[in-house]
Amino acid sequence: MIVNYTNNGWEVITQRAHGMLAAAIAYNWNDSVKTNRWLETLMAIAEHDDGQTELDGMDLLTPSGGPVDFKMREITIDHCVNTINIALSKSVYIALLCSMHLQFICGEHPEADVISFLKEQQQVRAQWRRLLKMTTKDADRDYALLEWCDALSLLLCQRENQPEHRAVDISLGPDNKNYQLIQKDADTLTVKPWPFKPAVFQLSYEKRLMKDLSYKDAEQFKTAFLNAPLQFKTWKFEK
Secondary structure, three states, X not given: OEEEEEOOEEEEEOHHHHHHHHHHHHHOEOHHHOOOOHHHHHHHHHHOOOOOOHHHOOOXXXXXXOEOOHHHOOOOHXXXXXXXXXXXXXXXXXXXXXXXXXXXHOOOOOOHHHHHHHHHHHHHHHHHHHHHOXXXXXXXXXXXXXXXXXXXXXXXXXXXOOOOOOOEEEEEOOOOOEEEEEEEEXXXXXXXXXXXXXXXXXXXXXXXXXXXXXXXXXXXXXXHHHHOOEEEEEEEEEO
């Protein structure tokens, strides 16, 4: 989960809500990224973080009882295996993109069992590309869109957009261009260069406000989360 500390308590966004926002971002991209697997691409972007479901987990709290932000956690072998199994239950293409994302997010110092898993995945991805009749270039292009939308979604969910028109780097897009996020006013953002098909559109994501700063255990946190006020953050994107 994504956790922001606010004046009113913890603001919590689930990984899947963040994934939904990433897919909404992709949906608005210009037609150059759309292939005959476009629906699957959107599903892969929406579900790239489905290997972790907060309400099923137990390691949700810090030693002081606050909610654990995703950046505080290492990727585990269970997370990796679950991600691929869930993706494979939908399609090999979705599993391919999710596998590429696991390779990207595991960082430089994963655990030994994760290193072994990732090495196996390199061979598996080659097999999947042959089954799908995809080149490495094709897969890299589609994954670049996933990674870009993931990066922008995280910037929004973590409140990393900057005031006073200060630009924030997003990532390289599928066209190998570097993009920046710029806040135009209190509720309006733009991206330069503009990669989207519509000149104006809105994006929103779901969040919950947790007023207590600490919880005695995961079950108490889950109950509080389900009963927390539901809020929506909406941004206008404008060319």
